[in-house]
Amino acid sequence: MYIEVYNEREKTTAKVEIVGTRVKDLLNQLKLNPEAFLVVRNSEVITEEETLQDQDKIELLSVISGG
Amino acid sequence: MQCNKCNNNAVIALQHGSLCKSHFVDYFEEKVFKTINKFQLIGRNEKLCVAVSGGKDSLTVLYLTKKYLEKNNIPTNNLTALAVDEGIDQYREKTLVDLKKFCEEHSVPLTIVSFEQELGKTLDEAYPIINKDANKKPCNVCGVWRRYLLNKHAKKLGADKVITGHNLDDEAQAIIMNIFKANTALAARLGPISGIQEHDLFIQRVKPLYFCAEKEVRLYALLKNFQIEFTECPYSKEGYRHHIQEMLNEFEHQYKGTKQGIVNSFLAMLPLLQNQEKQSLPTIQQCSKCQEASNKNICNACIMKETIQNA
Numbered sequence: 001m002y003i004e005v006y007n008e009r010e011k012t013t014a015k016v017e018i019v020g021t022r023v024k025d026l027l028n029q030l031k032l033n034p035e036a037f038l039v040v041r042n043s044e045v046i047t048e049e050e051t052l053q054d055q056d057k058i059e060l061l062s063v064i065s066g067g
Numbered sequence: 068m069q070c071n072k073c074n075n076n077a078v079i080a081l082q083h084g085s086l087c088k089s090h091f092v093d094y095f096e097e098k099v100f101k102t103i104n105k106f107q108l109i110g111r112n113e114k115l116c117v118a119v120s121g122g123k124d125s126l127t128v129l130y131l132t133k134k135y136l137e138k139n140n141i142p143t144n145n146l147t148a149l150a151v152d153e154g155i156d157q158y159r160e161k162t163l164v165d166l167k168k169f170c171e172e173h174s175v176p177l178t179i180v181s182f183e184q185e186l187g188k189t190l191d192e193a194y195p196i197i198n199k200d201a202n203k204k205p206c207n208v209c210g211v212w213r214r215y216l217l218n219k220h221a222k223k224l225g226a227d228k229v230i231t232g233h234n235l236d237d238e239a240q241a242i243i244m245n246i247f248k249a250n251t252a253l254a255a256r257l258g259p260i261s262g263i264q265e266h267d268l269f270i271q272r273v274k275p276l277y278f279c280a281e282k283e284v285r286l287y288a289l290l291k292n293f294q295i296e297f298t299e300c301p302y303s304k305e306g307y308r309h310h311i312q313e314m315l316n317e318f319e320h321q322y323k324g325t326k327q328g329i330v331n332s333f334l335a336m337l338p339l340l341q342n343q344e345k346q347s348l349p350t351i352q353q354c355s356k357c358q359e360a361s362n363k364n365i366c367n368a369c370i371m372k373e374t375i376q377n378a
Contacts, residue, residue, distance in 0.1 A: 008297050009297065009299070033313075033316045033317060033320050034320060035282060035316040035319045035320050036282075036316055038282070038285055038286055038289065044076070044078075045078040045079070045088075045286065045289065045290070046076070046078070047068045047077050047078065047079065047080050047085060048080065049068045049080065050068060061285065061289065061297070062285075062297055063281050063282045063285045064281065064312065065122045065123060065124060065281075
């Protein structure tokens with residue numbers, strides 16, 4: 001399954017092939033701590049337990065302020 | 068995942084259940100208002116100065132302070148906002164744009180003071196001079212000057228209290244940093260109301276977001292559509308705090324409730340710590356240069372300023 005991921009902190013977009021179906025699988029694969037990110041799909045915030053679909057577009061918003 | 072209180076989709080999984088947008092917003096606001104009431108952070112006739120940067124924490128605390136006043140029929144004309152422009156290239160100017168717009172939209176007067184205007188140099192220019200021999204990061208200079216200018220200008224604005232956007236993560240990090248460095252004197256100044264001694268030269272600082280995790284604050288700001296552009300202080304990754312932050316986030320991920328546990332345990336010990344530290348408090352006096360509060364003849368801000376002038 002391929003997911004398009006925009007990382008707000010890094011300001012990058014990448015297509016990621018993930019093993020697993022949940023948001024937490026994606027974060028785990030990207031080695032990102034869920035405490036440090038909010039996950040948004042179609043302008044809606046989703047939890048770590050949410051199931052992803054092939055070709056989903058995901059935004060990872062940084063929880064941590066810059067300074 | 069569904070909300071524990073209704074059938075809507077959850078936006079966050081908390082330690083004791085999951086909440087949808089609407090129930091999260093209610094939960095968050097109630098938590099902030101309870102904190103204000105429990106610790107008596109805001110008095111009915113007080114003039115309030117909110118320390119703001121334009122980031123999620125300060126916009127949230129400004130918005131909710133105003134909402135608290137309105138909810139309790141307290142006039143909002145005693146509310147003002149104060150920002151410090153440190154002079155960090157490509158950073159602060161961006162957040163100040165959002166901040167000015169936000170204050171205009173919410174009819175809160177905003178005062179902006181800058182390191183350059185007040186101390187003669189921007190942070191970018193000042194810290195390599197001040198830290199030349201000590202090989203320190205800019206955060207020590209920034210911290211001293213920010214606190215100095217906030218206190219000085221809050222007094223000028225006639226404030227009884229300075230309200231800051233410090234959240235649960237900030238506090239847990241500060242507690243652990245002080246423990247790791249055996250700095251009990253600094254730890255005793257933490258808590259929802261900063262400081263251990265009252266003095267005419269100090270404006271009391273209070274923290275309504277004290278029990279709100281950073282993730283919750285970001286979510287609240289997002290759900291309320293506060294315009295916040297993500298910007299990162301170029302120095303933020305250099306500090307000791309950054310390492311503690313990463314460590315605590317790792318613990319929180321593995322063991323939910325870690326940060327809350329740190330803060331709750333600390334609050335239980337804080338009165339004892341404050342009593343102990345009160346025995347050895349330095350005498351507060353006026354700095355002979357600027358007449359602001361100091362525990363020495365010349366305050367740290369003026370010592371740094373002199374270092375620059377003599378360079």
